[in-house]
Amino acid sequence: MITGKGITKTFKQRGSVLAGREVQALRGVDFEIPKGGAVSFIGESGCGKTTLGRIIAGLETYDGGEIGINGTLMSSLKQKQRQPYFRRIQMIHQDPYSALNPTRTIHQTLYAPLKLRAKQTGRDEKWIDERAAEVLSLVGLDPGSVLSRYPHQLSGGMRQRVVIARALTVDPEVLVADEAVSMIDVSLRLGILALLKDLRERLGVSVLFITHDVATSRYIGDDGEMYVIYRGQVVERGPVDTVIADPVHPYTQSLLSAIPVLHGLEEPGAQPVVPVEAMDGSQEAQGCLFASRCPFRQDRCETERPVLQVTEGAPQEHACFYPERRDVIARPMSGV
Numbered sequence: 334m335i336t337g338k339g340i341t342k343t344f345k346q347r348g349s350v351l352a353g354r355e356v357q358a359l360r361g362v363d364f365e366i367p368k369g370g371a372v373s374f375i376g377e378s379g380c381g382k383t384t385l386g387r388i389i390a391g392l393e394t395y396d397g398g399e400i401g402i403n404g405t406l407m408s409s410l411k412q413k414q415r416q417p418y419f420r421r422i423q424m425i426h427q428d429p430y431s432a433l434n435p436t437r438t439i440h441q442t443l444y445a446p447l448k449l450r451a452k453q454t455g456r457d458e459k460w461i462d463e464r465a466a467e468v469l470s471l472v473g474l475d476p477g478s479v480l481s482r483y484p485h486q487l488s489g490g491m492r493q494r495v496v497i498a499r500a501l502t503v504d505p506e507v508l509v510a511d512e513a514v515s516m517i518d519v520s521l522r523l524g525i526l527a528l529l530k531d532l533r534e535r536l537g538v539s540v541l542f543i544t545h546d547v548a549t550s551r552y553i554g555d556d557g558e559m560y561v562i563y564r565g566q567v568v569e570r571g572p573v574d575t576v577i578a579d580p581v582h583p584y585t586q587s588l589l590s591a592i593p594v595l596h597g598l599e600e601p602g603a604q605p606v607v608p609v610e611a612m613d614g615s616q617e618a619q620g621c622l623f624a625s626r627c628p629f630r631q632d633r634c635e636t637e638r639p640v641l642q643v644t645e646g647a648p649q650e651h652a653c654f655y656p657e658r659r660d661v662i663a664r665p666m667s668g669v
């Protein structure tokens with residue numbers, strides 16, 4: 334079980350135009366990734382999903398808050414002592430081609446981490462070969478035909494399977510899949526998502542899905558927990574089915590409305606519109622972060638910031654003063 338409490342992260346922007354400006358990438362995020370469970374982070378570009386995923390995988394520092402791994406608080410450990418904890422949280426990136434060394438065969442790719450593992454656990458070369466074949470079989474690849482090949486000789490879907498196989502060499506507790514199917518041919522995406530689900534069931538590994546695509550987040554499984562993130566704040570959180578069927582935050586509603594087939598928006602007609610704009614996180618608001626885009630805002634929303642909580646009548650946690658079921662449609666703002 335991985336837990337986070339009040340995680341904050343601020344980046345100082347570099348580059349000529351934004352130099353010195355601060356971006357609050359995460360504003361006090363709480364999360365739980367149960368053992369063997371599935372969690373998805375969803376939200377538009379720049380909302381902080383990857384930053385949070387990287388923090389969870391130990392690849393990024395954070396300014397405030399606390400991460401706990403199986404009951405051990407990371408703040409109680411020295412940097413070096415944290416490594417064994419974070420090693421079992423493996424990140425799978427969106428581009429399987431750049432994740433693999435093009436000059437190495439699949440055998441060589443798997444050999445390096447397995448050699449380390451063998452050393453740690455007192456195993457021999459025979460074990461390494463067996464384990465290489467085993468992790469490839471686990472991801473649905475035929476070791477006999479794949480081991481001697483180079484990445485460019487495989488399809489995108491097969492390459493992503495190799496990346497997952499490599500992650501399995503360390504017996505991970507959590508796989509962090511950051512837009513893991515977005516660069517893969519549409520016809521192969523479902524196979525990868527089904528594989529992650531299968532690994533959860535067979536190995537008890539937890540999966541964290543990071544995606545801007547609601548359709549993808551549906552595949553995390555019925556027992557999955559969905560976190561909707563807006564400008565570094567979790568604005569709605571609950572069981573994936575509940576959030577999709579019954580969203581109460583206007584931002585979640587606007588995200589979902591991009592897939593009319595899921596939401597029954599055959600006749601958008603006179604429904605309120607939530608404008609979609611490019612975000613840079615630098616426009617600070619005193620009140621609700623979503624107020625400037627929200628067609629349902631009231632005076633209170635401009636001055637007070639709602640926190641994530643459960644209120645009567647709303648089925649899941651939300652950060653909205655006026656949570657209710659509404660049908661909205663998202664539309665790009667003019668000029669964007």
Ligand SMILES: Nc1ncnc2c1ncn2[C@@H]1O[C@H](COP(=O)(O)OP(=O)(O)OP(=O)(O)O)[C@@H](O)[C@H]1O
Nearest residue numbers: 344345356358377378379380381382383384613614
């Ligand atoms: N290394 C960095 N230096 C400065 N700013 C950063 C850095 N990494 C992220 N940011 C900023 O932090 C914010 C959150 O970025 P992040 O990559 O986590 O978003 P995201 O939700 O993963 O977006 P996307 O869907 O485009 O991948 C953005 O405003 C981004 O510009």
Ligand SMILES: [Mg+2]
Nearest residue numbers: 382383384511
């Ligand atoms: Mg990202």
